[in-house]
Amino acid sequence: MKLVFAGTPEVAVPALDALIASGRHEVAAVVTRPDAHAGRGRRMVASPVAQRAEAAGIEVLKPVRPRDPEFLERLREIAPDCCPVVAYGALLPKAALDIPARGWVNLHFSLLPAWRGAAPVQHSIMAGDEITGASTFLIEEGLDSGPLYGTVTEEIRPTDTSGDLLTRLAFAGAGLLAATMDGIEDGALKAVPQPNDGITLAPKITTEDARVDWATPALRIDRVVRGCTPAPGAWTTFRGERLKLIHVQPVPGHDDLAPGVPAVGKNSVHVGTGSYAVELLWVQAQGKKPMRAADWARGVRIGDGERLGD
Numbered sequence: 001m002k003l004v005f006a007g008t009p010e011v012a013v014p015a016l017d018a019l020i021a022s023g024r025h026e027v028a029a030v031v032t033r034p035d036a037h038a039g040r041g042r043r044m045v046a047s048p049v050a051q052r053a054e055a056a057g058i059e060v061l062k063p064v065r066p067r068d069p070e071f072l073e074r075l076r077e078i079a080p081d082c083c084p085v086v087a088y089g090a091l092l093p094k095a096a097l098d099i100p101a102r103g104w105v106n107l108h109f110s111l112l113p114a115w116r117g118a119a120p121v122q123h124s125i126m127a128g129d130e131i132t133g134a135s136t137f138l139i140e141e142g143l144d145s146g147p148l149y150g151t152v153t154e155e156i157r158p159t160d161t162s163g164d165l166l167t168r169l170a171f172a173g174a175g176l177l178a179a180t181m182d183g184i185e186d187g188a189l190k191a192v193p194q195p196n197d198g199i200t201l202a203p204k205i206t207t208e209d210a211r212v213d214w215a216t217p218a219l220r221i222d223r224v225v226r227g228c229t230p231a232p233g234a235w236t237t238f239r240g241e242r243l244k245l246i247h248v249q250p251v252p253g254h255d256d257l258a259p260g261v262p263a264v265g266k267n268s269v270h271v272g273t274g275s276y277a278v279e280l281l282w283v284q285a286q287g288k289k290p291m292r293a294a295d296w297a298r299g300v301r302i303g304d305g306e307r308l309g310d
Helices: 010-022 048-055 069-078 120-126 162-186 218-227 293-300
Strands: 002-007 026-031 036-038 043-045 059-061 083-086 104-108 131-138 148-155 234-238 241-250 262-264 269-271 278-285
Touching: 002 010, 002 048, 002 069, 010 026, 010 048, 010 083, 010 162, 026 048, 026 069, 048 059, 059 069, 083 162, 104 162, 120 131, 120 162, 120 218, 131 162, 148 162, 218 234, 218 241, 218 278, 262 293, 269 293, 278 293
Parallel strands: 002 026, 002 083, 026 059, 083 104
Antiparallel strands: 036 043, 104 131, 131 148, 234 241, 241 278, 262 269, 269 278
């Protein structure tokens, strides 16, 4: 089939690579978000998908809005059979959805209908799921509600951050998307409606969602920290300034600290929660680089009566 691939961040690159490498389909063009400011110099930088496509000599389309007439006209000229999508980052209008004969097929990083929305991996970790995966489905105008082509499962490991899990899903999902394109072309795959049961939503994680509530149980705090790493980053406050929490570890049995109260040892920092304590392993103070929590605590000299989350 002639394909136009839509995607933007690094997590979409493995899927683009898989389609290019398959040799079975022609990736005629790539659709991605416009260049954006990045880095300390705030230079305009092309998306990871755009950079990969340009290196492969593939035409890159960067519409400000997918409804722009110039973009729609160019898409009609290319006349793709199908448009695979991975984390493109913009809502596709019906005028665009109607162009490819076999539609737009999205790779979504959850086992649909669970975790429909922008942040499925973060929500699955924060909810304490043990299994997640990726799904391919035919895009409709609803939110991740289209009929399914296929799924692949992935175990959520006890120490997984959302970054760890998303990296594994990006590569497993790349194979699933390539196989889905093959199955659509040869007629072996037919999309089937999603189940009506088990629908959960995964809206974008806000900065406030990532704030740690020390009154909640240690396992919940661990999940919030892992689910919000690397972005947007779990955090608390200390002496009125934000303290980013990069890595914590629940310590069952250590239940003699009130929520938010720290206990500083020679090489450790424990903090009370709504159940037992968590040990802070890596933190990042405002305006500082990441550091071991014990080093941070020695530097700030936590006094009696001080607590986190003030």
